[in-house]
Amino acid sequence: MEKKYNANVYKTVLSITLFSAIDQIGGFVYTIILSRAIGAQGLGWYQISLNIANLVVAISASGLPFVLGRRVAEFDAIGDKNNQHSALSAGLVIAVVLSLLVCFVFLTNKPLLEKLANSSQVAAMSLFLLPAALSNAVYACFRGALWGKKEYIKHSSLEIIDIVIRIVFALIIFEGFFTQYQGSLRACLAYSLSCVITSFLSFVFYKSCGGKFANPKGHFLPTLKSALPVSGIRLAGSFFTTVIAFLFNLRMTQVGYTSDVIMAEYGILTGMVLPLIAFPIIFTSAISTTLVPEISGNAKKGETEKVQSHLKKAIDYTFLFGGLAIGVYIAFAPQICDIIFANAKAGIYVRECCWIMIPLGVASLTTNLQNSLGLEYKSLVSYFAGGLCMILCLWFLPKYVGPNCLVVGTGIGMTITSIANVRIICKATRLRGNFGNTLLQVCIFALLSGLVGYTFCNLCNVLVNQTLSLALCCTICVFAYVLLATTFNTSECTLLIKNVKASCHKTKK
Template identity: 30%
Template sequence: MDHKKTVLRGAFLLTAAGFLSRIMGFFYRIFLSRIIGAEGLGLYQMIFPILALALSVTSAGLSTAISHQVSRKNALGDKRGIWNIFFAGAAFSLLLSFLAAGLLRSYAGVLAEVFLKDVRCEELLKYLALAIPFASLHTIVTGCFIGRKKTGLPALSQLFEQLVRILSSLLIWQIFQEKGFAPTPLIAVGGMLASEILTSLLTLLLLLFQTPVFAPPSLSIMRKSLEKLTEIALPISGSRFFLGIFQSMEAVLIPLRLRFFGYSLSEAYSHYGILTGMALPLVLFPSAVTGAVSMLLIPEISEADTLNDRQAILRTARSTVAGCLYLGIFCTGSFFLFGKELGLFLFQSEEAGSYIRILGWICPFLYLGTTLSSILNSLGKTTAVFFQNLLGILIRILFVWFGIPRFGILGCLLGVLFSQLTVALLALRTVFEAVPEMEFDLKDLLMPLLFLGWSLCLITVGDGIMSTFFPALLSGIEQSPVLLFLRVGLFTAAYSFFTLYFFRTHAQGRS
């Protein structure tokens, strides 16, 4: 029971921090969209695949490997082993980070002109390069905390990072105004750089205070620790690196292919900015839950696999599938029903609302794919995860290349939907193969669909009552945030009530 409470507490802390961080991030996105515009937001989003590509080499795989190895050492009570793993991983990550940062600063102009096809990205890339060592260190420290199941400090660092980013951007914007400079995406990049520097230093200090510190390990111990880490990290880093290349290609191709649909370069960046800087972050907002669960699944499954506890793996996999379907189906209904109003209210963009309604359909598949991939990585199925994700990004690129010139941005949206569906189904199949005792429970699909239908009926009845007695109020729904929140609240409360009531009666029936 204590073990279960620890897991639930960790999931709650990371989820709560993720939600608060994303709420802050929404206001930050709204602020950016107002001061640098949709085109500036599009340019800002263009450089992120480059950062993801660098971090895939410097820390992404190592962080997962550190969580995996630290959880094993933690289960054995080997505090010195935990320190050796962290020290070796951090030293290697920083070495790679400084190399990556130097290369990016040296070739920023070439990347901007040849790859991103916009020289305005050169200055952004040079400042972005400075953030790589600090972002890598932050990721490595977080991996160590997650491996030890100390989720409070990573949760705190999420909030601290977002707060510093927002305040730093506000400060830079104020300086730009005082100097008479026009607002540019450099404001956002500067905020990100400041947040990575301060957050990495904070998390490192907290780790040193919370973890027994020993003398630096000898070279032979460092080598052995790195061998264990790279055995896990190399497949993950390799897969993320290749996926990062394709994601970078996708980011470059979307604005270019939009021009074949008839848009100017400025219009193409504006549409890209609305999609990636407004609509997509809103649709990804609920993934704070699945993101927190995914982080905790790595040490949880790794520990169970070490102890050969098949029942624990089976319970975790079943709960993951059920939870993702219940959450994903609810989010699909919410975004389809309220997407237009949310786009207008949050971003004053009807186009963003249209994107939100379409992107909402990816939620069940996105959440399933993300969490099941964590389970598979923990079980050593990293190659399968790589090829599944590779197929997903290739599907998106095909839709970008062939679909956008014919259907516009809709071609990109359809590519995202079909790729997430493919990845989720393949991941589910691989989990069934890795955990043969597991069977798919049809109720996990039918019950949330039924609860969604009942909740939609309640909203329809409520709208009918308001249209009869308060027609003026209902006709102004797009301009009434209070009414929008009431309808969203009613829909959420109804779905939550049906779901909780079902689980409660189901649990009582089993007992």
């Protein structure tokens, strides 16, 4: 029975990972379209305006997907359908009311927004993104309910549908439509239109799996109480991201960079480097998406051993996938970025800062895991600690590392958050895991596999063209890493491969 349960979990993780990979690739395609259509400077403007618009979502609904997912999963575990529907309805009312209030504040204070952003262009782009903010708040509630119902395929496919619609609108708009607007404004328009459509589709998906609306009375206070700390983390994230953009601009100016160069560097770092570094998080996101409802249900039933087992595997696999990507990026980041973004400079940044993907992945995973265990307030404290460290890095490091201060600060801040989160989880669940040893092993294997891949690079470049050579060398690098990990049984890699094979075999049958 336990083996069948584990096989189902691994099969779900594999399916979600596939969806996440497709979504992430779509996101890269969208970024490529934007970077080529509006340039690095326009991409910098777009990222800042998107950060401001995301504040609306952070205030109104950022904590609701996790809270609704957990509450729906808990009610589903005891077969209480009516309370599932009431919880979702309460979340929707909260999200819509708060979103409308914040949008009203933005619309009636455009001069203040221009002053805060120090740019009329960024202010105008932010207003173009307000429909997206309202739509995303509604979308977050329906997607959270699908998550709690364990409708993982529908939950994940919405992300793919969203990015496909966004790409289609971007291609249409940049091919001569809405020419009365500048390119960066058209990018915001494409984003808003796609979010409105995706929000409606999330409602359709929710209804298709038996979702209904019910009287939300009695659910407002519990939902708000649970959502506040989670929203605090997301709001802090959005607030920090916005503050970081302004602080980056300020400090880089003070050390001698011009405004145009700063905005171009910001566009490269936030639109190319950080998304590529964060790519392996698709695997940890798939794990947390699957395990959070499982952990919530098992914790509710008092099945401590299952909770501990899931927690340890999730953290170990985060190290495993992070180390795999580090090996590839150390060897081939400039070539990868040259092919994807036509920007080798972004690849140099990725190579220098790829180490941060492990703390990024662990911080993302453990924050979600803490939410599943009802530890939202403690996760909020650890997030603020990491955010404060990041701001300090942005203040002091530009003089020494230049634009790299953004990714280095992110890595140091997320490292602090990750360590605090893991300690909190271990203490709350009495989990004992030799995570330090696992981390050391995957780092060694990442360096060795990167060296192996790089060694074959010159030979492959002689035999085939650059793109095919890069694909072959990356494959060799991955194979070397997996071979090392399975040989030393690191991060339960052998168990992972066996379960993946079992899931694929079961699917074929």
